[in-house]
Ligand SMILES: Nc1nc2c(ncn2[C@@H]2O[C@H](COP(=O)(O)OP(=O)(O)O)[C@@H](O)[C@H]2O)c(=O)[nH]1
């Protein structure tokens with residue numbers, strides 16, 4: 001299974017988080033606290049206009065992230081029906 | 083804006099029971115439960131970031147009194163934003179030096195539909211080692227979305243008491259109250275959960291497993307609504323429609339109520355003038371009290387409607403969507419989506435707008451939004467705009483199908499918003515890119531029906547705050563102004579018919595001292611006094627001008643303003659309120675930071691006087707230059 005950044009996941013696709021890029025301790029901690037930890041299932045729900053953020057379902061809630069943040073989260077791309 | 087808000091000052095009221103803190107993720111239902119337990123009316127809403135400060139309330143059970151603390155929502159106790167920092171500091175007892183306010187126990191409020199997420203927060207709460215009780219909310223939504231949980235098993239798995247509550251419908255509130263009576267028996271968990279991320283995940287998994295947790299299905303209603311409201315095309319159209327509705331609510335829906343009130347106060351003023359025979363008392367009551375404060379009260383319907391619409395947007399969950407849709411645009415000004423919501427609520431008043439920036443984790447975004455907020459057209463500017471536009475454009479003037487008065491008003495709102503965005507952009511450029519590592523994240527709560535109580539609280543709090551302002555600040559300002567207008571310095575203080583001459587009044591001399599600054603804008607001393615008085619609250623400008631005018635001509639104050647002439651200087655004898663002067667005044671008020679309360683809040687939120695001082699200077703310069711240019715242009719056009 002190829003590992004791709006979350007930001008390049010297509011709309012409606014579901015994937016499992018493989019890793020999160022180390023950037024800054026506080027920053028990484030927050031993503032972790034929001035639920036973006038390895039092994040968690042994420043679904044891309046919809047994108048905002050004007051190059052805005054994307055809504056993801058992570059764990060049991062919906063959260064939007066900007067592309068720059070989503071690009072630091074890597075997921076195992078698997079088939080959409082998974 | 084409840085009266086129980088405090089930012090960290092000590093209010094150590096001794097209680098026989100315990101001081102209990104409500105801790106939980108944003109939108110878990112803490113404030114709703116708080117209101118039900120304490121009988122207070124703090125703001126609730128379906129947007130992460132409704133509560134940004136600490137609120138204290140009290141309740142008693144079995145003869146013992148408990149202090150309950152409502153706190154902002156937190157995704158984690160490792161805080162990244164000022165509102166979360168309030169939670170961390172408060173739980174650690176750092177908010178006051180003696181630690182008197184440190185809570186003795188914690189009510190952990192957990193949303194049952196997002197339990198796998200909120201249990202990690204609970205593991206951090208457990209690590210504090212305080213007696214803890216879990217309140218499970220939203221079990222109704224869990225059921226509706228075909229999820230389930232065995233609370234008895236959850237209680238066993240966690241090792242602390244668990245109660246369920248549906249506080250938005252008053253459900254389970256007594257159970258929570260009852261549970262508090264036994265707070266001393268709330269356990270700290272037998273087996274402390276691990277603190278390392280992998281360990282926490284494992285712990286959460288095993289707890290949910292033991293509790294037979296069946297997670298909720300994704301909310302299909304929310305998905306359907308979002309497929310329209312977050313659609314790249316339909317979503318934007320809906321957004322424009324919503325903004326249009328907001329303006330309609332402010333300007334059209336409120337008008338009949340406003341006209342009615344205006345008529346009533348007119349009658350009341352006439353009645354007072356006719357029935358009180360002591361001239362000074364009649365003048366004080368009719369001009370200062372009824373003319374000044376009554377002149378403000380006619381804006382109550384508009385304020386009510388505006389807050390009502392904002393409360394509906396917030397309570398339904400739409401504000402989070404608006405922030406999401408606008409994030410891309412806001413990013414171009416160096417801001418983030420939540421700044422849009424802050425600026426939107428600044429349309430009501432800059433103060434809640436500034437406070438709401440506490441949810442922002444990036445200090446750069448936060449400062450830029452705070453400094454932009456005062457430029458948004460707040461409801462205090464409305465009376466000024468209405469008065470001046472009424473003098474500038476005759477009612478019923480149309481360009482094609484468009485009403486000109488409405489167009490001018492719209493232009494002023496647009497001008498303020500543009501200035502706010504440009505200011506934010508400038509500020510982010512000036513502070514530079516450093517220390518902006520923080521991810522933008524925004525939770526999209528499921529759509530909910532705002533409860534009638536929520537709408538009532540928001541609207542009533544706003545009206546009450548406005549009435550309080552009208553009854554204190556504005557009344558005091560008008561009373562002082564009345565004195566200053568009626569006390570004269572030097573001789574010749576009366577002009578024969580026992581009417582003090584305004585020119586020689588104390589107010590007159592104060593206004594003349596300001597002349598060098600405002601002369602180029604075409605303002606006479608009367609306007610200068612009005613501008614000075616508007617620092618207490620912008621609306622005071624209207625009441626002051628009303629007072630001056632009705633002192634001039636009690637029978638027709640509006641006529642008195644229209645025909646007022648310069649009494650000195652190069653323009654002596656000319657009319658004051660020419661289109662050029664009025665337009666320049668409109669622009670002045672669009673930009674100037676004429677509000678002491680906003681500056682005080684800016685100082686508190688930014689931690690230094692530097693920013694409010696800078697903001698005042700910057701906005702004054704913007705206002706002065708803008709007003710000067712406007713005057714030149716309008717003079718050239720109308721000459
Ligand atoms: N369905 C349901 N809604 C609730 C419940 N408790 C609170 N709410 C709603 O959830 C939203 C968030 O509530 P609020 O008290 O402001 O959350 P806070 O951020 O934790 O203070 C509001 O729209 C409430 O009406 C509950 O038990 N069930």
Ligand SMILES: [Mg+2]
Nearest residue numbers: 112113132133
């Ligand atoms: Mg709250």
